[in-house]
Amino acid sequence: MTHAPAAAINPAEAMREIADLGKRIAEGAKLFGEIRDEDVAIATTPKDEVWREDKVTLYRYRPLAEAKVKTPVLIVYGLIGRYTMADLQEDRSLVRNLLRLGVDLYVVDWGNPSRADRWLTIDDYVDDYLAGAVAEISRRHGIDRVNLLGICEGGVFTTCYAALHAGTVKNMVLTITPIDFHGDKEQERLGHGFINLWTRSLTPEDIDRLIEAHGTLPGEFMGSVFSMMTPMRTMMKYNLDMLEVMDDKKKFLNFLRMEKWIADRPHHPGEAAKQWLKDLYQDNKLVRSEFVLGGRKVELKSITAPVLNVFAKDDHIIPPATSQALRGKIGTGDYTELALPGGHVGVFVGGKSQGLLGSGIAQWLAERP
Amino acid sequence: MAEIDPFESMRSLASLWGQGGNALLASQQGMFRDMAEKMRAASEGGAPVAAADTAGFEAARRAFGELWSSATEVSANLSKAMQGSAPSDPLVAEMLAKIFDPKAWFSGTNDLDEALQKMAEGPRLSDLWNVERKFLAVFNAWVALRRRTLENNTVTLDAWTRAAGAFAKELNGRAEKAEKLDSWREMLALWVETANTTLLETQRSEAFLKMQRETLKASTDLRLAQRELAEYYSEMFGYPTRAELDDVHKTVTELRRELRALKRERPASAPARPVARKRRSGKRQEATP
Numbered sequence: 236m237t238h239a240p241a242a243a244i245n246p247a248e249a250m251r252e253i254a255d256l257g258k259r260i261a262e263g264a265k266l267f268g269e270i271r272d273e274d275v276a277i278a279t280t281p282k283d284e285v286w287r288e289d290k291v292t293l294y295r296y297r298p299l300a301e302a303k304v305k306t307p308v309l310i311v312y313g314l315i316g317r318y319t320m321a322d323l324q325e326d327r328s329l330v331r332n333l334l335r336l337g338v339d340l341y342v343v344d345w346g347n348p349s350r351a352d353r354w355l356t357i358d359d360y361v362d363d364y365l366a367g368a369v370a371e372i373s374r375r376h377g378i379d380r381v382n383l384l385g386i387c388e389g390g391v392f393t394t395c396y397a398a399l400h401a402g403t404v405k406n407m408v409l410t411i412t413p414i415d416f417h418g419d420k421e422q423e424r425l426g427h428g429f430i431n432l433w434t435r436s437l438t439p440e441d442i443d444r445l446i447e448a449h450g451t452l453p454g455e456f457m458g459s460v461f462s463m464m465t466p467m468r469t470m471m472k473y474n475l476d477m478l479e480v481m482d483d484k485k486k487f488l489n490f491l492r493m494e495k496w497i498a499d500r501p502h503h504p505g506e507a508a509k510q511w512l513k514d515l516y517q518d519n520k521l522v523r524s525e526f527v528l529g530g531r532k533v534e535l536k537s538i539t540a541p542v543l544n545v546f547a548k549d550d551h552i553i554p555p556a557t558s559q560a561l562r563g564k565i566g567t568g569d570y571t572e573l574a575l576p577g578g579h580v581g582v583f584v585g586g587k588s589q590g591l592l593g594s595g596i597a598q599w600l601a602e603r604p
Numbered sequence: 605m606a607e608i609d610p611f612e613s614m615r616s617l618a619s620l621w622g623q624g625g626n627a628l629l630a631s632q633q634g635m636f637r638d639m640a641e642k643m644r645a646a647s648e649g650g651a652p653v654a655a656a657d658t659a660g661f662e663a664a665r666r667a668f669g670e671l672w673s674s675a676t677e678v679s680a681n682l683s684k685a686m687q688g689s690a691p692s693d694p695l696v697a698e699m700l701a702k703i704f705d706p707k708a709w710f711s712g713t714n715d716l717d718e719a720l721q722k723m724a725e726g727p728r729l730s731d732l733w734n735v736e737r738k739f740l741a742v743f744n745a746w747v748a749l750r751r752r753t754l755e756n757n758t759v760t761l762d763a764w765t766r767a768a769g770a771f772a773k774e775l776n777g778r779a780e781k782a783e784k785l786d787s788w789r790e791m792l793a794l795w796v797e798t799a800n801t802t803l804l805e806t807q808r809s810e811a812f813l814k815m816q817r818e819t820l821k822a823s824t825d826l827r828l829a830q831r832e833l834a835e836y837y838s839e840m841f842g843y844p845t846r847a848e849l850d851d852v853h854k855t856v857t858e859l860r861r862e863l864r865a866l867k868r869e870r871p872a873s874a875p876a877r878p879v880a881r882k883r884r885s886g887k888r889q890e891a892t893p
Binding site: 425 | 787788789796799800801803804805807808813814816817820821824825827828831849850853854856857858860861864868
């Protein structure tokens with residue numbers, strides 16, 4: 236260890252910071268006492284249940300503006316995390332932004348899978364539940380095709396669905412969706428693509444035994460893997476980060492709402508998790524059109540609907556290259572990419588992308604009536 | 605006004621970490637010795653059983669202990685190197701204590717290990733004391749998990765030591781150039797940046813990934829060993845076992861799958877499914893024509 240003279244801190248600035256710290260803590264303590272659960276409610280945009288199958292529920296959002304996009308849009312989130320991220324709070328909500336732009340919006344909620352749902356597969360989610368939701372929307376509107384908006388793992392579901400049920404998809408919007416699960420190797424950035432690397436470090440038997448032991452991919456387990464991807468942030472957020480915002484009610488509530496979403500992490504059904512981790516993350520079958528659902532290969536060339544592929548430039552969970560791999564592999568020339576500032580979640584809730592994501596999607600859809 | 609030494613608090617922290625780490629190790633060592641003795645006593649006269657890998661655990665514990673001592677020495681040297689004249693604010697010192705404490709790296713970056721342990725540690729060991737052979741399998745798996753956790757912590761602590769070294773080097777460089785840090789915030793930002801980079805590099809290392817995998821396997825082994833023991837009791841008292849429940853759930857899933865397929869095969873002219881169907885008593889309400 237090299238010995239050195241003291242690295243001094245400006246004393247006046249230090250005293251000011253200490254005083255500021257005391258003020259923040261005092262104001263934060265007062266705020267803590269005032270905040271009620273309803274103050275940090277998330278996913279508050281009004282919606283109505285229109286269909287249900289087993290634990291899966293289809294909701295339709297109530298319109299906030301005159302319809303401008305003729306064909307309804309179905310939001311499909313994945314089984315890791317919950318769709319409420321798309322409607323975190325009133326001023327940071329993809330759902331509200333789309334509704335205000337005249338989009339007729341549905342969302343499918345996969346519910347809370349438990350160990351009893353261990354045997355559900357991605358086949359069930361794509362060929363049955365998603366297909367059932369699309370059929371219900373088509374029936375209600377008297378149409379043959381709907382617009383799909385997939386998010387993350389939900390984007391993989393919609394990609395598979397669009398390949399296997401091409402005739403029922405009008406347009407497909409993918410957001411932060413992995414296609415080439417080994418694409419992280421192409422553009423290695425420190426802290427990016429750790430889940431890809433971590434999953435590849437396991438053997439298929441490790442994954443089989445994990446699912447055998449727990450029946451699901453436990454929500455808290457995936458949460459801890461995500462936390463590992465931003466290690467210092469995870470360590471700092473309940474002291475330094477929270478301290479930064481706790482004297483500002485609006486920022487503090489935003490912080491708590493995000494924490495609420497993060498804490499609400501359902502278990503991933505076991506057999507579907509095996510497919511997700513082994514077939515996709517390890518064997519990378521989707522991009523090679525070797526992924527099999529319901530006895531049929533998911534051929535990306537079978538996707539004929541126009542595709543808008545949205546990715547976040549600083550997505551550390553789904554690195555851009557893993558999403559952009561879709562280019563040139565589908566059966567349509569109508570393929571558009573939209574690169575947005577921010578990270579995996581920031582692209583939905585961050586201030587920078589608020590004016591870009593919803594309007595970008597709505598405009599692209601409006602151009603493809 | 606006198607300048608404030610940013611590492612005033614670290615001198616006491618070094619002592620605190622040392623005490624905390626040594627206490628942790630001493631208590632674990634004592635606990636394992638006690639457990640091993642009780643296990644030997646419990647298995648006397650019973651079927652021969654495989655011994656827990658206490659040697660492996662001891663080696664992991666010793667490696668971790670040595671690195672822990674080294675880490676505390678690093679922080680002590682760091683503190684000595686940073687001489688100041690004014691005491692720091694206790695509030696700031698307390699916050700720094702949490703931020704710079706290497707134990708935080710175990711609770712933060714090793715969040716995964718905590719999740720694994722939480723997932724694995726279902727029944728308490730004492731609840732299952734009477735079935736020696738199965739209990740010992742659980743105990744062995746439990747020791748193995750503790751060993752892997754210690755090995756994992758050793759990799760993480762090594763990363764902390766490297767981060768602390770890089771942090772000290774950066775501060776030394778600034779001090780030699782007579783550069784002042786503008787604020788505590790700047791110092792913390794420097795620590796966060798340095799530590800984050802080190803941690804992320806560590807996470808991509810073969811050693812870290814191997815330890816993570818071994819810890820995951822150990823956690824799974826423990827869970828499965830516990831299940832075997834639980835199934836023994838379930839069968840003894842006529843309760844459904846996990847394997848039986850899994851089998852029932854599989855059957856229900858397959859039946860539901862068949863039901864959905866049958867619904868899809870209905871003629872297009874058949875009445876549509878009703879809106880917002882409700883299920884009662886776990887059974888789905890059939891479509892109403």
